[in-house]
């Protein structure tokens with residue numbers, strides 16, 4: 648029994664994903680995943696926009712091992728607000744195999760930032776998806792960015808493609824490495840070379856501090872799982888091929904807020920060779936890039 652009643656339309660994570668056909672290279676990092684609670688131990692935030700099912704660290708490690716990954720980057724989910732206890736608990740229990748991206752508010756103290764760093768946090772996430780936040784966090788991001796720069800952390804931003812024109816100048820003024828979640832969620836019914844995605848490619852091309860996760864075909868696709876998310880592949884492949892040194896991949900388990908279907912995580916892994924078709928690109932996407940960003944002390948240059 649969970650301590651919270653999940654939303655009536657909440658889809659639970661897949662209980663028995665397929666075994667991927669793609670053999671994930673040794674040392675691969677799942678660079679975007681979350682833990683939810685468990686709510687009885689780590690309550691969800693009062694200001695949350697959704698109440699999920701539980702998804703514990705042990706369940707995340709089990710998925711990591713099953714899919715063939717070695718490490719995780721756990722990203723604070725909005726249902727926990729700026730209370731990073733569930734994230735920190737997961738990082739500390741990971742034997743050094745997980746690093747994290749936290750959410751912090753402006754009243755965070757330097758001592759708290761140091762404690763997050765000690766636990767393995769290497770970035771902060773700011774959400775510009777309007778349905779997930781009450782107000783867009785321009786001012787707090789600016790002020791927090793100046794502080795986390797000192798720790799050599801990066802900023803993770805989440806926004807939707809149609810919002811980029813109005814956010815572009817603000818984003819490019821940020822002083823740290825900036826990681827964009829899910830390629831800025833392009834509208835894949837629009838052309839690959841149309842103005843919307845071209846602006847995202849320009850952001851990546853003209854700002855070498857920008858990285859992109861090429862994750863979440865299940866959120867972006869209109870074609871869906873029965874067509875193997877085919878409509879997302881040219882977008883993700885373009886980003887991987889053009890910016891091979893600055894791309895990351897993640898499962899997004901346990902897939903918050905999926906309303907149409909719950910993806911099979913094994914099927915998601917099988918998309919990797921379609922968006923990163925060579926061994927060299929796979930090594931960069933899954934190992935050397937995330938290691939450079941999250942485990943620089945262990946990183947081998949590629």
Ligand code: 0GY
Nearest residue numbers: 723724725726828899903904
């Ligand atoms: C994602 C996507 C979503 C939500 C969150 O933290 C979150 O609540 O990340 C979403 O609803 O699109 O990246 O996991």
